[in-house]
Amino acid sequence: MASEFGTVLRRLRVREGVTQEELERRSGVSVSTIRRMETGKHSNPRMTTVQKLADALALRPEDREELARAAVPGNQGGTRRDDEPTTEEPRTEEPRTEEPRTEEPAPEQHSSPTLAPSAPEPQSPDPLTDAAEQLAKAVAARWQREEEQRQIQDPYPLPVRWRLADEELIDHWANIRRLPPGATNDPLDLGGRLEHIAKLYRDIPSGRLVVLGRSGSGKTILTLRFVLDHLRTRAPEEPVPVIFSIGAWNPTTLTLRDWLTEQLMRDHPGTAARSPGRASLAAALVDSGRVLPVLDGFDEIADGLRRPALEALNATTLPLLLTSRPGEYAAAVDETDVLTAAAAVEVTDLTLDDLAAYLPRTTRKPNPANPAEGAWDPVLRTLRQLLLQQQSASDRPAPPLATVLTTPLMVSLARTIYSDTPDHTPADLLDSERFGTPEQLEDHLLDNFLPTVYRHRPRNGPHDCDPDRARRWLGHFAHHLSRQKTPDLAWWRLGNGLRRSTRTLVTALVTGLAIGLVDGAVSAAFNGRLTGAVVDGTLVGLLAGVMFGLVHWLTYTAKGKHVMPSAVRLQIRGRPRATVWTAGPRLVIGTLGGAMFGFAYGFFVGLVKSYAWTDTPTMLHIGLVDGLVYGLVFGAGTGLTFCLLGILETPLDLESAVSPRTLLNTNRTTVTTQLLVWAPTFGAVVGFGSGAVVELLDGPLGPLTWPSEAGVLMGVISGLGGALGYALTLTAWGQWLVLTRIWLPLTGRLPWAVVTFLEDAYQRGVLRQAGAVYQFRHARLQHHLAERHRRSGAAGHGLHGDFIAPP
Template identity: 25%
Template sequence: MDRLNAEPVDPARVTAVLVGIEVYADGDWYGELRGPARDALRFAEWLRARDVPAENITLLLAPTPDFAAEADVRAAFLGVSVRPATADLVRKAFTGLDRNRQLLFTYWGGHGVIAPSTMRRHLVLSESTERDPQSVLFDDLRRYLACEDEEHLDLTRQIFIIDTCGWYLKRREREPVPRLFPQGELADKEVDQYVLFASRDGQGAINDSGLGTTEFAQQVLGHLHSGPRVLPPDVEELTRRVDGYFSAPVRATDVTQTPVSIHTRSYAGSERDLGSPFLRERRVLPVAPIHLRDALGRLHERSTHHIGRFALSRSGIGAHAGLHAINVGYTTVDMKAGVPKRAAYATVRHFYDAIPDGRLVVRGPAGSGKTVLAVHLATELLENRAKDEPVPVLLTLVNWRTPPPESRPDGSQAGYDRLVRHFEGWLAGQLLTQKLCDDAQTARELVEGRWLLPVLDGLDEVHAPREAEGDGSAGYLVAAIDRYLTAGSGRPAPVVVTVRGTGDDESRPGPSSACVVEMQRLSVPEIVGALTDGVPGYPTDEEWEALRADLRLGEGSTAVRRLDSPWKVVLAVKAVTGPRPQVPVPELVHALVRTGDGADEALHERLLAAFVPAACADAVVAEPRPPDAPTAVRWLAQLARHLGRHTSEDLTLSRLWVIAGERRVRTVQAVAHVVIVLFFCVACLLAAVGGPGQAAATAGQLIDGTADLSGATGRRLWAAAAFSVVVTVAAAATGMAHRTWVPVVKRRTRGLRERFEGPKRSRLPLSILSGLEIGGAIGLAFGLGTFLLFGPLAGLVVGGVIGVALGYGMEAKVGLDRTLSGNFFPAYYWMWDGLGLLAGAVTGSLVFRLVGYAPLSGAAFGAAVGFFAAFAVGLIGWLRYVIAMTMMKRRNLLPWKVAAFLDWGHRAGVLRVHGVSWQFRHAELQNWLAAQAEERPPRSRPASSGRLRGLRERVVPRVE
């Protein structure tokens, strides 16, 4: 920059263009700023103090209405006229410059963005709207001012002070349309251009509306006023002053942005970036290998759907208009990751982009919005993800399991390597369990290549509290994450972790290399805004006056402490709104403002108890309607206790049968298996002695002792007896097995509403396939047994009636197909049914040949048995589910159609969907439900008459 400051310039040969835009045509899209127009005037005052003639200064302003008159007065005092900062006048100001002058000084304050398609800065014009975003492309302006002009060759020193944000546009936002400047050949002369941006790419320039300025403008003007009166100013010293101020650790608590300076000697010459060393550059990521690109695309799509279903509900924070807009603040609490304390960014995505390695820990008390913030960040990252960036994947840490002894660290590198492999295996397993990946090999490669960004929710919910590294399950997990971040493919490994904690905690949660942020309490204006949006009549109704008066006290308010988190606000709003409010407004207001020991706990207990009843009465919830409130609380409490007993957060349909009692359900299932098999075995034994269809006569002969059991008949009887023993033992063993067939649990899950809603053409083929399989297998089994006992006609009638009834009833009407037990994938089961059919046909033809039957008959018999056997193995999980739900329905522990109840809980905001499972949306509500005393519910019995049914409705009124 030595040539730029080589010699002073006569002030008469200095020209200046000062632009300050505070209001925009679309105020909703481009927010109003109080500062740019005021700062532009301050630069004009500095120039006039350096004897720059007033006629050499072009002042283009779009001030706020309250400042317009003052701007005119102050400008007139300087002898400068204020012109509107319209697109035409801005363009004319630069194209009409007198190039015989030597120095151009430009200041631009207002909104600015960076277009991801070109990575170039746009300075937003005052006429800009969401539909028609207009801008000046800064590089276009710079090039124009460096172009050859035969008549004007002296304007070769140029200074630009750009006080705008450098946010990246989101993909869904329309890119600004630049007002172009004419482009010619670059000048042969060296044109020195110095640019000082208020922020680096991806960051914001924080505007102080109260003071009507920015910290950046304050620092620049402060240096300019304190420097010598010569022009141009010493830009090297200006760079050091501004950069030093914003990056100095002693001022770290005040850092909000990172200014960047660029010096160009010619348009094609070298540039140097003097951005703050306080924030390191993120490394350039390699492109994904070809064989993983399709898998990454599928992971991106499935993760987007997974996170969307996780966050979606009709209640909770988004239950009422406006509550979803609570934007809980957060602040950094350490500087170990290179991010200053209390760094302020407009969005969490911009904040995350400033973290060098993408490692973030979000902490805060229960209900403070940690998970909401993490989900919002993951959603933003997915919406704007480039192909070479990892895919955010949301996982709950309560499913983490302590590594076995052989995988625990022993202080050696090999021990930590084993721990990392255990953690990577857990991540890969979660990708499979949540249906985010199709096969184990691909999941492993994605994890080992660091192609996913784990968003790990609930570090505090890991079973053991964190102590020293390696102590307890949480300690092993933290150690595993730390090592995972530094091991592997050499790619930077990002991670996001949420954990319950506050600034009073002495330990630093999460990985040691992560930036830690803490959720902030809701401020009084945020609480008032949430109540205004969520509660009709809050601003005006007299019954709310006591609360309004208390909140006007500000931080001295009693109610502000009781409503200082989104969860507390949701509880309060939910309790007093809806068709049947659970808490009267006067009672809530009194509880919020009263003082005394135990007042906080009593209020919170009251609101927690009102949440589920309020959800039951919520008019926004569509059919099916929920049960009455006491029953819903009892059922949810049963589910919460089930999770507590099994140290899990996931309500998975295929595992809910254990609530009815594992041994009891398995025993009932084993008995059912054996009874069905014995019916078929008796038919086989009688047919082996007397032939098919001769059951009555054969039974009589066996009773009388006149049956001939010698020769071929004896061999057939022994073969049938051996077959009967084998299948009976297999039936009993499968019924008593601790686990069902693995593929039953691991196939795709679809919710009831997804299963039976939507275009009929899309769901009808699936229903027909499933109905044919269910009805065909069961009907064939009973039909074959009946044929062996009573002949072909009876077998055909019985098999047809049972097959049609069960195939239609179980699939099309009742809906208790394998969707409820955790899977629905007809083609997969038809494949196994077909393999069973083929294996049975081959085995049957061989065995029948040995015992003297026709091989073709053996093939038909074996095919039927093999088809039903393969179907029955896949039916084990379904049957266990039906048995358990029936038992719990009779005991009134849970509804028979529990999936419909869980679906209601999701839409009511009590539950959320996590992959193939449901989870309680609020951990505090789950804990409260689990702590409720377990009462013995009345058994569910069908009313025998309308009179009894009416009596029961009078005794236990039902909430419709």
């Protein structure tokens, strides 16, 4: 809880528009000390410190007096009481004599009870407040890195501006301003530019803003800048702005709060930990209003879902910032209503003056005789002349280049192709025969973007890639995202582009092959007979593939669910209380599932092994007996193993840095640890438990034979095979391995080094990182590649192409 001094200091600082970092520079007081003051952790500063802060903020006399009074212990409310002694100012100055010894005045110096310092009451730590602060740090660090990766500040950000949107897309101003009935209903002045976006949002009392702009107009860059600027001036009690790509939301299956919670846990796995109210930290942060949703890409929601999406947004009172293309948002408004209590602005086009100030500073100086002139200067002069001629002749269309270079997207593409490469000249863009229309020019820039960025190695990577192969693979990714109706390129969903039947068959085939090889190798090692090992491995592999394929189908494919990456890790030492509660349900689920699997497995094994030497009634009897034995053994083994895994699981900590590769590595480590726990535990229970079950059922079911070496062999094979089957069919990393690392590269759709290729595309500026997923840098580029992929019919033929990584 903030102290009175901290509250006053923060209010005055925010009013003056000064960040904590700027106040540190002006006053010489460290930003950590300022933060501790504003959060109440340091509530009794020296008067010299107060004086420095007041000078740095250039406060008026009345504000200085208020700040000084708030710094004195015992002054509640920051105002003078009528009965307070008139000697207040001298007492305020007394602590100056104690500066060399302590930051707090000695108790004996305050003879008056009114000014006597009282020991601060111990405050119990608030887990949600701490979680929000850690989330704010993680979000700021993530988007700061992303801004640097995108070179937004090189040489400076393009001037994104906006104006008030059409009145029919804006709610009543009384609702936006939260006015009582009968109050003056005047519009707010919402004009501005990129560096003012955080202040603009804070000036809207309802806290709800819609930013409209056509494709490539800079909406995504605006959201990034909003998050960074808002966090830079954020007070501790304010919510944390978090960017969510709303195009992945299906409002008919998930409420907004539930979807925000899922996305928050995906990008910040530490928020999956339990809060004091037993809900996840992510759910608690969203429900308590500590998260400010920045919803980017309303237009990316599927056509039939935009109306229910807008209705769902109106059903909440959450403050938010929403971006969309104007047409899609207007169509949704026509079908239902505007976003309740939301103001709306529309991003405007770049001007020729903007281009003249920006583009020449991004390119080389090719003319030694005039080193001040760059390659873009003559192009822009010609373009200005053409525009003047067009204005004088009203029937003459504007030059295509002038029309195209009005959005930051097209300017950045033109810069990449013509500013950063010495073998291209911007003057080619003025060729009216090649580029007779703006559409032809835009297609030219989009088509040449990939060949340009893949012609050279990225600045932070050693890899080369053939542009044609890169185009084919990126086209597959873009087509995959279009079919999945999401902008998020998630590594655990790359296999979902395959048909359901194909995914199930490939999973069953690879799982059966892996288990069959393990069974055959172990059998040959134990028995020394290759023929018997091959037969047994083939039988076990076939049955295991069918059974695990069926389990995968029933668990995920038939329900249309995704195998999500785990947000936990295994803690071998200690028992984390946050997840012990899952052990009981896992024991029940594991026992039932294992018993069903064991009975079916044992029944088929009994039938097959007795086929050659007995008659049908005995075959059925053997099958039922084997099914019962295997069902009891596998049920106990699976239940106990699942229970143990549940006890050992602990959520990732809140400070875990998440990127696609780190999440993949975390899940691989988790699955590997699960294998190391599963195999010996399951194998031991099956190996020793089989003998105990046979002893138990020997009387009721007749004479049963079960040699001890058979129990050992079954334990080893079951432990290894069961662990492999679980990993390959029921974990995100296993499905990634089966489908994305084996099947899709084998059929030519993807490179073998998928993660390396995606990271390289990110370094080259083709992709961007959004937490645990990648996205195409521009939605327009994604749609262009997907359309080209469909037109070319490139389903991924050619099995020998790959991403080349030189030594």
